Amino acid sequence: MDSQKKFSPTFSFELFPPQTPQGIEKLRLTRQQLAQFNPKFFSVTFGAGGSTRERTFETVLEIQSEKHVVAPHLSCIGSTQENIRIILEKYYEIGIRRIVALRGDLPSGMAQAGEFRYASELVAFIRKEFGSSFHIEVAAYPEYHPQARSAQADFENFKRKIETGANSAITQYFYNTEAYFHFVDSCEAAGLSIPIVPGIMPINKFSQLVRFSDTCGAEIPRWIRKKLEGYSDDSASIQAFGLDVVTDLCERLLKAGAPGLHFYTLNSANLTSIIWQRLNLKEYVQ
Ligand code: FAD
Numbered sequence: 001m002d003s004q005k006k007f008s009p010t011f012s013f014e015l016f017p018p019q020t021p022q023g024i025e026k027l028r029l030t031r032q033q034l035a036q037f038n039p040k041f042f043s044v045t046f047g048a049g050g051s052t053r054e055r056t057f058e059t060v061l062e063i064q065s066e067k068h069v070v071a072p073h074l075s076c077i078g079s080t081q082e083n084i085r086i087i088l089e090k091y092y093e094i095g096i097r098r099i100v101a102l103r104g105d106l107p108s109g110m111a112q113a114g115e116f117r118y119a120s121e122l123v124a125f126i127r128k129e130f131g132s133s134f135h136i137e138v139a140a141y142p143e144y145h146p147q148a149r150s151a152q153a154d155f156e157n158f159k160r161k162i163e164t165g166a167n168s169a170i171t172q173y174f175y176n177t178e179a180y181f182h183f184v185d186s187c188e189a190a191g192l193s194i195p196i197v198p199g200i201m202p203i204n205k206f207s208q209l210v211r212f213s214d215t216c217g218a219e220i221p222r223w224i225r226k227k228l229e230g231y232s233d234d235s236a237s238i239q240a241f242g243l244d245v246v247t248d249l250c251e252r253l254l255k256a257g258a259p260g261l262h263f264y265t266l267n268s269a270n271l272t273s274i275i276w277q278r279l280n281l282k283e284y285v286q
Contacts, residue, residue, distance in 0.1 A: 010195070011281060
């Protein structure tokens with residue numbers, strides 16, 4: 001973990017583009033609440049295959065107009081180089097300088113046409129076409145990507161994203177700190193000296209967490225799963241226990257020198273704000 005200690009901690013909040021007028025209104029309130037914590041940036045997800053292209057752009061534009069730093073996600077699977085270039089040009093024109101570059105997952109049933117296979121190809125493309133105009137974030141998987149051939153192959157693939165030009169990484173969420181520490185130590189041993197910011201998923205609903213975790217390969221440790229299961233539909237207890245678990249996780253990560261935290265807010269400020277206040281993170285924010 002030593003390589004991470006040299007970065008001063010940054011905090012960021014991930015949002016998704018809402019679909020309805022009510023969703024847009026709710027997101028404005030969420031942003032207002034989260035903005036008081038002075039995040040380094042808000043990020044906005046992008047549906048693979050371009051499914052949220054316009055909504056992501058509109059959300060990014062609105063956040064930008066509020067004078068917050070915003071980092072759009074951009075996933076390349078199913079896209080042509082021309083499409084990606086057009087999106088990036090639009091972003092550059094409106095002043096965006098930070099991009100979260102991803103492969104994405106095609107929705108089932110959608111054929112894989114397109115000119116990119118992996119996120120490393122997107123990173124290389126951005127560097128080739130736009131030089132150093134953008135700070136590029138990529139995804140990291142301390143518990144390894146579910147489709148990876150092996151842990152070693154996945155790590156080599158992660159390394160390729162850094163070698164082709166990524167500046168920093170945000171991890172998939174995890175509840176096993178050892179997996180993150182091991183991942184960061186492997187980066188250090190491989191000479192990769194970029195900030196690897198843990199992605200933090202507050203625990204809201206058990207069924208939702210299981211669904212996400214099954215898809216993305218993040219393990220819910222047995223003791224946490226058993227405890228959450230035991231609460232059945234007592235959502236107050238689930239949230240109270242979840243807040244203890246996630247606050248403790250964040251505390252251990254920051255104490256060990258993690259270079260920040262990236263919260264998967266799911267467009268809700270409530271749990272993230274409580275964790276923030278419990279951790280007293282204002283001490284870290286310059
Ligand atoms: P990659 O880094 O390309 O890796 C994907 C898989 O391919 C891995 O198994 C890797 O080992 C393998 N691989 C990579 N290169 C090679 C190679 N050369 N040869 C063989 N195998 C290779 N999804 C969205 O759709 N929209 C979002 O906005 C979004 N935001 C995210 C934000 C974060 C911080 C994270 C962690 C994930 C996000 N995702 C998002 C999910 C992400 O798109 C999926 O996890 C996707 O399956 C992989 O994307 P990636 O960029 O990590 O892909």
